Amino acid sequence: MVRSYVAALALLALVTGCSGDEEEPAPAAPTTSASAADPSAIRSGLVALWVGDDDSPEDVETGTCFADALVDATTPDELVEVGILDASYEVVPELTDLTPEGAGLWVDAQFGCSDLVSESGRAQVAATKGKVDRESYETCLRAVVSEEQLREVAESSLLGDLSGDAVVAFSAAQLDCVQQALPRD
Numbered sequence: 001m002v003r004s005y006v007a008a009l010a011l012l013a014l015v016t017g018c019s020g021d022e023e024e025p026a027p028a029a030p031t032t033s034a035s036a037a038d039p040s041a042i043r044s045g046l047v048a049l050w051v052g053d054d055d056s057p058e059d060v061e062t063g064t065c066f067a068d069a070l071v072d073a074t075t076p077d078e079l080v081e082v083g084i085l086d087a088s089y090e091v092v093p094e095l096t097d098l099t100p101e102g103a104g105l106w107v108d109a110q111f112g113c114s115d116l117v118s119e120s121g122r123a124q125v126a127a128t129k130g131k132v133d134r135e136s137y138e139t140c141l142r143a144v145v146s147e148e149q150l151r152e153v154a155e156s157s158l159l160g161d162l163s164g165d166a167v168v169a170f171s172a173a174q175l176d177c178v179q180q181a182l183p184r185d
Contacts, residue, residue: 036089037089038089042085042089045090046066046070048091049092050062050067065113065114066110066112066114069113078105079102079105081099082098082102082105098158098159103155103159107151111151116150117141120138121137121138124174128182131182132178132181136177136181140176141177144173149166149170152166
């Protein structure tokens with residue numbers, strides 16, 4: 001049971017960065033013109049949101065790639081509309097108002113820069129203090145979860161749907177793969 005809980009928490013942390021689940025009102029209509037939006041500040045804010053408290057070089061590199069991909073694929077107004085930027089074109093501190101379209105944009109950028117299975121493997125190794133064989137875990141997970149299912153899991157998680165079929169199935173696959181990747185006693 002504890003491992004299942006750890007697996008679900010690892011998944012949530014991977015796809016949501018430092019976002020929380022407190023409810024806040026929907027973003028207001030932009031009060032600043034998009035021309036006043038600073039792409040460099042948006043990129044920096046997205047990197048900070050991605051990295052959260054874990055500012056390892058690997059996470060900063062991935063966060064930078066993610067931020068570049070998201071900013072290059074959208075406009076500041078689009079990012080406001082989907083809940084990633086607030087009305088003043090600042091990156092939101094938490095993804096509480098993310099729309100389904102925003103989740104899709106987020107996951108497109110995320111999957112262009114990181115491998116969810118590899119990130120899950122890294123999280124499982126950390127959660128088990130190195131007991132899980134990362135290569136075995138990742139091989140197992142890749143064999144049972146398709147790229148399409150991973151996208152659905154990531155989008156559902158970003159939208160706070162942690163009890164949906166995709167997330168439940170992924171959590172079960174994580175648990176099964178962790179058990180297979182643990183050393184035999």
